[in-house]
Amino acid sequence: MRILLWIIIIFALAAGASILISQDWGYVQFVVPQQWRMQMPTKFFVVALLLAFIAAYMIIRLVRNALALPDVVGQWRERRRRQRADHSLREAVVALHEGRYAKALKFAKKSHDAGGQPAAALLAARAAHALRDDARYREWIERLDGEDIQLARLMTEAEFAVVSCDYREAAEKLNILQPDGRRHIAALRLSLRVSMALQQWDESLHLIRSLRKHKAMTEEEIRPLLCRVHAGRLRACADGDSAGDGVALIKMWKAIPGKERGDRQLALEVVPLFARIGKGHVVRRTVERLLNAEWDTALARLYGFCGDVNACLEKGEKIWLQDHSEDPGLLFSLGRLCVESQLWRKAEDFLKRSLRRQPEIETHLALANLFKRLERHEEEQEHYRAAAEMAVALGTSNSFRSP
DSSP: OHHHHHHHHHHHHHHHHHHHHHSOOOEEEEEETTTEEEEEEHHHHHHHHHHHHHHHHHHHHHHHHHHHHHHHHHHHHHHHHHHHHHHHHHHHHHHHHHTOHHHHHHHHHHHHHHHOOHHHHHHHHHHHHHTTOHHHHHHHHHTOOSGGGHHHHHHHHHHHHHHTTOHHHHHHHHHHHOTTSOOOHHHHHHHHHHHHHTTOHHHHHHHHHHHHHTTOSOHHHHHHHHHHHHHHHHHHHHHTOSSOSOHHHHHHHHHSOHHHHTOHHHHHHHHHHHHHTTOGGGGHHHHHHHHHHSOOHHHHHHGGGSSOHHHHHHHIIIIIHHHOTTOHHHHHHHHHHHHHTTOHHHHHHHHHHHHHHSOOHHHHHHHHHHHHHTTOHHHHHHHHHHHHHHHHHHHHHHHHHOO
């Protein structure tokens, strides 16, 4: 339908033009006084005027294009240069992710030389660092001097400082990054690694809370980190307690949320701290809840250090021993509690049963101390020798395992 409409319009215009041309338009006369006179049909004049206009337009366009030719060539060359730079930059990115660092450095250099893009210098710095070429790494990282690339430069320098275990430098770069402490997720993760390496436990705890708030880490990732941080804070508090009364340590322990205090690994870390200052009873309830929820031999071994000797002995003998009569950890704890209660025969029985099921240096030493109190010196020396032999064997084994 549209084609038919256009055919009708074209024919109508042709008919109109034919009628218009068939009319007599008269003449156009040009007169120059006393010189010459020119006369032509009006139709010819109109056609000549139209052709003159077209010719003038074409000449003007030709002249303008000729004058603009240097700029056009320059723009074309600039586009070609940018295309080559972009192509080299893409090749550098691919090579860097493929682990072909020498090739990545080569293409990044070509891209930087062609276009001077900061991203190319950043890629070149990363490739040089991966090649362990510190001189070229420093050369390329110094080229990142623009305001728009400073964030990337500082993050890169901090990341590589962490890789090199230079945590002090990494902390300095992160502090320059945002002095007020407000950082994006990647910076928070890097700051957490640095603070934990520097044993800045309070800062580490704050960073973990921030990452959890932003859902940047899963609970499975957070749990062991929290355990390590809480243990480090408590250990630092215990070491710095000049009074030795454990008040600050107990206060810090109670300030930990109950869900986090219920971590088994944390309990294994903190029971010896409280036992060392005679405050094992502070963590006794936590240890009991953990053992009631799920039995753990290593944790049961520490139960004997939780103070409240009579309460612990009653709990262990009357409740746990019925279901875990062969557990070496529980037997050790009961033996130690019996020593505290001066139940010598029961202490010897529990400790020997624990030793038969799981030989440990600690159990040998406990038996040696027991026999020292009972003035059974031959048996005392026997267990001291056994503990020494186990310690030597363990030290030799660890020396072979170490690189």
